[in-house]
Amino acid sequence: MKKFIFPGDLIDKEKLNIYGAYYHNGSTYSLVTGMYDDEEKRLIIFNGPYEPKIGDVIIGVIEDIRGNGYSINFGLAINSYISARDFRETLNYGDILVAKIANYDESDGNVELTEHSVLRGGIIINISPFKVPRVIGKKGSMLDQIKNKTNSKIIVGKNGWIWIKDGNVNLTKSSIQKIEREAHTSGLTDKIAKYLEDNEESLDVN
Amino acid sequence: MENNELTKNGKRLDGREFNEMRPLKIEAGILKNAHGSAYLEWGGNKIIAGVYGPKECIPRHDANPFKAKLACRYTMSPFCSKEEHGRAGPNRRSIELSMVLREALENVVELERYPKAMIEVSIEVLQAEGGTRCAALVAGAVALANAGIPMRDLPIAVAAGKIADTICLDCSKIEDNYGQADFPVALAPRNNDILLMQMDGLMTKEEMFKALDFIEKSAEKIKETEKNALEKAINKVN
């Protein structure tokens, strides 16, 4: 059974280790607005700041040149830094970067990155990081469904930044935004399939 | 107006019972840019709140290596009063209230989760009609929750007062101005812990704790309204 839950609401009268909840005096309480599934003991969160995790692929923008490297804005509390020596080319202000989190220090918010490359062209859209799993779908099924219909290149950053290039960019963008709005509803895969079908022609600018 | 003119036939001038709140309406997620937002109408008060963050702390030297800085700005618009046109920008009162509101919210927001960062809460009073700082706290709390900022509780706030020697809940502007005491309080409803408290006027200890009773009893209703707004914002399908 799923029900809405709010900051300070009681989740369980025992200690549960759930993301988005805290433990106090023998009980677990919610820290956020969301839905609690008491069967799966899972808190479904819709909106909030991105929490970095090692292994996550994230997308950001070059904001500054500092010392011998670049300061990159991934929408986190502090910018990340990559040395210029780690790049074969010179980067510019405004360049888009995709990278993987190699290390994350929770105590100071510092993120270390690896496997980074520049993304040229395309557009960036932003969605809530908590809706990213819905955009990707089980085993990537939702994303594949979109790619098949639109032929767009899509890279989804776990931080909620999404890069779209080529193909029917408008349709890709509006499908993802539709998923974001309706993430809490059921039957979403079918709804998006229908949406892609209905709008294949009308939104194509090519 | 005299203090004893504030009641008529055993009721308040607007017809309310002494422990009755004015109508409260809240909407969340009403702005495109703000990470979280809330719009509130409480009696004649109209307040809009917006939250950004966690983000880089500006100025850099203000950053705390162990937790986020909560920057809270409470401002009254030049047109918030039915009477004269005011001045835009902060004044001594709004600076004091910004601090008092910030400290109340700091109690419940999990700032340790975002070291070195900053969370900005902007609360703009478009219309003021008594109890504005409490309405501002409610708007700020809903905006923070709407932004998904982790909070240990969803705080509420309401002011009690004393008019014609009687304790009353949620004073209107006229009751504020001509009454005998003004007692704004914010609570973390889970345990009714007091997060914000100010008072001016004259009250006996008995009167004060009766006022606190009124406030505690209204906490549930205010929290319900906050939750409804947050739930509606999630359910909003274009």
Added chain:
Amino acid sequence: MEPIDEIKKSNVKNLLQNNERIDRRGMLDYRPIEITKNYIDTGEGSALVKLGETKALSVIKFDVVEPFSDKPNEGVISTNSEMLSLSSERFESGPPGEKSIELARVVDRGIRSAEIIDTKDMNLGDGKVLGLFIDLYLLDYDGNYLDASALATMAALRNTMVPTYEDGVLIRDNMKKKLKLKGDVFMNTFVKIDDKILLDPILDEEVSMDCRLSVGIYENNICSLQKNGRGEIKRNEFEYMIDASLEKYKELKKIIEI
């Protein structure tokens, strides 16, 4: 400017090569406009305008003031703008910066030039006059705060009631007198991006612009102009924007009357 603006710029310019805008509008189309009159009860007049996602509030208030020494029998109009920090991460809190000050002055200029408010009718006697205060409050910013604010101001003025003056005090209850206006002033803002002229720039287009021109129109007159940005405007482009503005007047007049 933000670093993310670089990719926005590339995208906007690419699409414009095919005369396409990112939200698929016509080059001279406004975004959907929604006007809510009397949004603020404490003002003597007010309106909230939603221009796409840009949300601008304009509130009118009266006060008793001293006239200017060179116009001792005329009322005073004063316009102030606040680009609230909650409207965008691009605006910091603090006193109005140059953009905000420019906005207030440009909106004010159009109304003043067209003389739609009769300031001679604002004399209270005894050396006092009515001050008409226009407060522009930007609540959400997605491009073109100018047209949104100007339209909100026009809608607010159209619904403004004038308080009575008794014993040196303004009475704002039971106001029966509506503010008399000679007509309507509308503003049209265009941006130039790589030789393309677009009306009503959405944020992505605004950050991509070479320059911007706001044209104030009163009936069939131009009553204000403001060029913004370092790009240059050619004479024929200027004429194109003037013609488009004169044309848009009727459309905006219809919208404001709803």
